[in-house]
Amino acid sequence: MKNLKFNQTLDKVGITASVLCAIHCAFFPVLLTLLPLLGIGFLVKGWAEIAMVLFSLLIAGVSILSAYKLHQNVLPLVLLATGFSIIGVVHLFLPKNLEPFILPFGGLSIAFAHYLNLNYKGRCFVKHHYKTQIVNRTK
Template sequence: MASEQESKTRLWSIADRIGAAASFLCAIHCAALPFVLAFLPLIGLSFLGSHEFERGFVLFASALAMFALGNGYRRHRRPLPLLLALPGLILLIIGVTFAEHYSIMLHSVMVTCGGFLLAAGHFVNLRLDRQLGHAHHGHAH
């Protein structure tokens, strides 16, 4: 039977996986959006091009990242995931608030880079958690 700590670690691992996937998809979405914007209405997906959808997605990804990466830091005490994710979050937030009013290209570049940085933070967090789990299980034998 899994301990309460192992269950919590598994839950945060799932949160990191969702966050990594969401951030990565966000980055791909933002990189591709300028090229596929004209085709979205043709396939019934015009909502994917809306600023409201994008802002909601960024809000979700940001909240998930803060919880998952903050919790990961408390477990492994390694700052790298946060050092990757924080600039990513800043780029995402600036990209969906201010940059979209100035230039679609600036907006796309900022949000794409932000999404990739955020995904990288989640991936590193997962790796550090896995290393920590192996270290703890190694001492238990």
């Protein structure tokens, strides 16, 4: 039970981080000129973006992979891999001017993977709880 709540918290943090990543990617060109004026110019540095991606990867890896053992549904894993693939391909192979149009799809794909993972875990918990109640009643 405690592990389930921790994993649900990880999914909620993962959803938030992924949506923030998508927003960051979509509005980065606009904010690029404003960040130094606002005193948050460090977000322009490449290390901030790498840290955001690694943070999302760590949370997603722990949350989605551990929950897969419970719900056995591959869709969150596929969406997770798709999201990180989009991010990787855009950063490595596409011109910088296409990033704001494509990268948000990677972040939103990861957020949706967390959302589905959260729902699948909830269904498994309800199913398990219901079966436990039935077994206890028959004893």
